[in-house]
Amino acid sequence: MQYPVSFQSGTVQYLLQSSFRSFAKLVDEGNCIFITDSNIAALYAKHFEGRKLIVIPAGEDHKNLQTIEQIVKQLLQLEAHRKSFLIGVGGGVITDIAGFVASVYMRGISFGFIPTSLLGMVDAAIGGKNGVDVGLYKNVAGNFKQPEFILYDTTFLKTLPEEEWSNGFAEIIKYACLFDKVMFDELSVNDVAHYKDHEAALLSLINRCVAWKNQTVLADETEQGERKLLNFGHTLGHAIENLYKLPHGHAVAIGMVAACRISEEVSGLSSSTTEQLRVLLQQYVLPVAYKFDVEKVMELLIRDKKRRAESIDYIVLEGIGKAVITSLPFEQIKQAIATL
Ligand SMILES: NC(=O)c1ccc[n+]([C@@H]2O[C@H](COP(=O)([O-])OP(=O)(O)OC[C@H]3O[C@@H](n4cnc5c(N)ncnc54)[C@H](O)[C@@H]3O)[C@@H](O)[C@H]2O)c1
Numbered sequence: 001m002q003y004p005v006s007f008q009s010g011t012v013q014y015l016l017q018s019s020f021r022s023f024a025k026l027v028d029e030g031n032c033i034f035i036t037d038s039n040i041a042a043l044y045a046k047h048f049e050g051r052k053l054i055v056i057p058a059g060e061d062h063k064n065l066q067t068i069e070q071i072v073k074q075l076l077q078l079e080a081h082r083k084s085f086l087i088g089v090g091g092g093v094i095t096d097i098a099g100f101v102a103s104v105y106m107r108g109i110s111f112g113f114i115p116t117s118l119l120g121m122v123d124a125a126i127g128g129k130n131g132v133d134v135g136l137y138k139n140v141a142g143n144f145k146q147p148e149f150i151l152y153d154t155t156f157l158k159t160l161p162e163e164e165w166s167n168g169f170a171e172i173i174k175y176a177c178l179f180d181k182v183m184f185d186e187l188s189v190n191d192v193a194h195y196k197d198h199e200a201a202l203l204s205l206i207n208r209c210v211a212w213k214n215q216t217v218l219a220d221e222t223e224q225g226e227r228k229l230l231n232f233g234h235t236l237g238h239a240i241e242n243l244y245k246l247p248h249g250h251a252v253a254i255g256m257v258a259a260c261r262i263s264e265e266v267s268g269l270s271s272s273t274t275e276q277l278r279v280l281l282q283q284y285v286l287p288v289a290y291k292f293d294v295e296k297v298m299e300l301l302i303r304d305k306k307r308r309a310e311s312i313d314y315i316v317l318e319g320i321g322k323a324v325i326t327s328l329p330f331e332q333i334k335q336a337i338a339t340l
């Protein structure tokens with residue numbers, strides 16, 4: 001299944017239910033340079049045989065400006081030029097990095113993504129946000145630029161570690177909370193094993209998430225309004241993710257429960273809905289609470305990208321499938337998270 005989605009900044013070809021080799025139908029193979037992480041390079045060495053390849057160490061710790069510099073040096077060694085095409089093959093760390101480095105190398109070369117993690121497929125590869133962390137601050141150096149294509153080859157998921165399935169489900173549950181009660185109810189009667197065993201159910205889930213993300217980004221590509229909704233669970237999530245070295249999905253799961261608790265106060269969410277979410281997250285082997293240092297978290301929140309002068313745009317729920325953006329004063333957030 002192939003379809004284009006035209007954003008203001010460019011058209012992205014979506015190749016759903018495709019296979020790795022199909023990238024060659026879209027771009028001149030001879031011009032391609034691949035970038036992946038050490039795990040994928042070892043597991044899928046065959047895919048990269050005879051190709052120009054840059055391998056970076058796996059993990060969020062390497063999503064930084066030092067890695068960008070290393071990659072630029074390797075691109076120069078590989079004699080990459082303005083017409084070279086960079087393909088990021090990996091999870092969200094790789095696609096965030098590949099998009100960023102491609103958009104700055106020689107003032108910008110074209111790029112495409114082949115996401116290999118569930119989280120990458122349903123979220124990170126989509127939407128044109130690229131970037132890296134600086135110290136504890138997540139994604140603070142980055143830009144908006146769309147890839148030319150996103151190719152889905154779900155056979156990659158056969159080697160995805162169990163914990164990474166859960167991380168992917170954190171973002172899937174996020175879409176369900178924000179937009180899709182039917183999906184929330186479907187998830188509630190299933191679990192990770194069900195989707196691993198039922199390919200059609202998994203593909204349908206991925207396709208719905210792709211559609212939700214595209215719909216939101218199309219409405220607001222540079223995050224002036226509606227796209228902020230996708231940050232549900234991410235304000236606190238991002239702060240604790242790098243502070244405590246939590247996987248992204250774990251941090252988001254904890255952040256979503258916190259956001260629901262705050263929603264109970266500010267938008268009248270019923271406590272039974274928070275409980276439903278807690279149960280669902282646990283069903284997908286995700287954490288729902290974390291003992292964090294309130295002062296340290298507040299320090300990070302104050303520098304959050306979603307901040308205004310004395311407040312932060314916080315995403316709260318009114319119910320499952322009904323989310324709103326509320327401006328919350330730091331003091332109120334501090335009081336709320338101190339009681340979690
Ligand atoms: N740009 C965006 O809009 C956006 C949205 C959501 C998340 N993100 C970013 O994405 C990152 C999280 O993505 P992630 O969870 O994919 O992290 P990741 O890229 O670190 O991948 C997680 C782990 O799974 C391994 N892996 C990936 N695919 C595999 C496969 N098929 N088989 C075996 N192992 C595999 C990786 O090597 C890594 O160890 C975070 O940095 C987050 O900030 C970005």
Ligand SMILES: [Zn+2]
Pocket residue numbers: 123171234248252
């Ligand atoms: Zn996320």
